[in-house]
Amino acid sequence: MDDKKLENEEEFDMNEIIEDKEPEGQEPLQESLHSEPKRDNEKGSLGKDIRDMLIYFAIIIAAVLLIHNFVGQQIEVSGSSMEATLHNEDHLILEKISYETGKPKRFDIIVFRPYSDDKKTYYIKRVIGLPGETVQIIGSDIYINGEILNEDYGNALIEDAGIASEPIQLSNDEYFVLGDNRNNSKDSRNPVVGIVKGKSILGRAWVRIWPVNSFGVLKHQ
Numbered sequence: 072m073d074d075k076k077l078e079n080e081e082e083f084d085m086n087e088i089i090e091d092k093e094p095e096g097q098e099p100l101q102e103s104l105h106s107e108p109k110r111d112n113e114k115g116s117l118g119k120d121i122r123d124m125l126i127y128f129a130i131i132i133a134a135v136l137l138i139h140n141f142v143g144q145q146i147e148v149s150g151s152s153m154e155a156t157l158h159n160e161d162h163l164i165l166e167k168i169s170y171e172t173g174k175p176k177r178f179d180i181i182v183f184r185p186y187s188d189d190k191k192t193y194y195i196k197r198v199i200g201l202p203g204e205t206v207q208i209i210g211s212d213i214y215i216n217g218e219i220l221n222e223d224y225g226n227a228l229i230e231d232a233g234i235a236s237e238p239i240q241l242s243n244d245e246y247f248v249l250g251d252n253r254n255n256s257k258d259s260r261n262p263v264v265g266i267v268k269g270k271s272i273l274g275r276a277w278v279r280i281w282p283v284n285s286f287g288v289l290k291h292q
Contacts, residue, residue, distance in 0.1 A: 145280070146182060152250035152257065153195060155226050156180070156289070162281035167274035174269065175246060177201055178224065180276040180289055185264045187271070195276060196258050197224055200247030206239045208232035208260070225253040233260025244269040
């Protein structure tokens with residue numbers, strides 16, 4: 072009897088089990104309904120992280136561009152026109168702040184565009200003559216306003232005065248420049264380059280960063 076009763080109870084309980092499964096089957100649905108806001112929160116958090124990251128990179132890029140355009144940039148020397156001060160493949164930091172607030176001084180090493188119609192070509196030379204001055208080269212001597220300029224930046228005596236064999240009067244925005252390698256430099260003595268306009272000057276060579284054994288601030292004055 073006990074065994075039979077157990078069998079009947081099992082058969083009877085089947086309806087209860089089936090009925091009980093219906094609400095159980097709803098539980099995953101309820102969990103799913105409750106989990107949707109969590110997914111939305113996760114998506115919102117991910118979207119915020121991506122947005123913050125994009126803003127961060129935008130700020131970094133803007134800062135780099137500002138520094139590059141208005142503060143300084145890395146440049147590489149090509150050629151021997153500034154020897155023995157600078158050498159081919161020297162890496163320098165070009166500093167621009169000085170000329171945003173002031174003007175080039177005598178003996179500054181500057182980077183400029185020699186040709187107004189060529190924005191990709193840059194020269195690096197040393198300022199010799201300043202706005203308003205008269206420059207002339209007689210023999211191997213440089214004259215400023217009729218007086219010999221005492222300087223020792225050149226690595227040799229000047230052999231060719233070029234257009235500076237005659238007095239050159241500089242206007243209020245003009246500079247006369249020379250390479251330190253006086254006999255192997257295309258500079259203001261050459262009529263193709265000529266006088267440098269202030270608006271063509273990009274900045275002042277500040278620090279040599281390569282090669283490492285020559286690291287240091289460049290001599291200007």
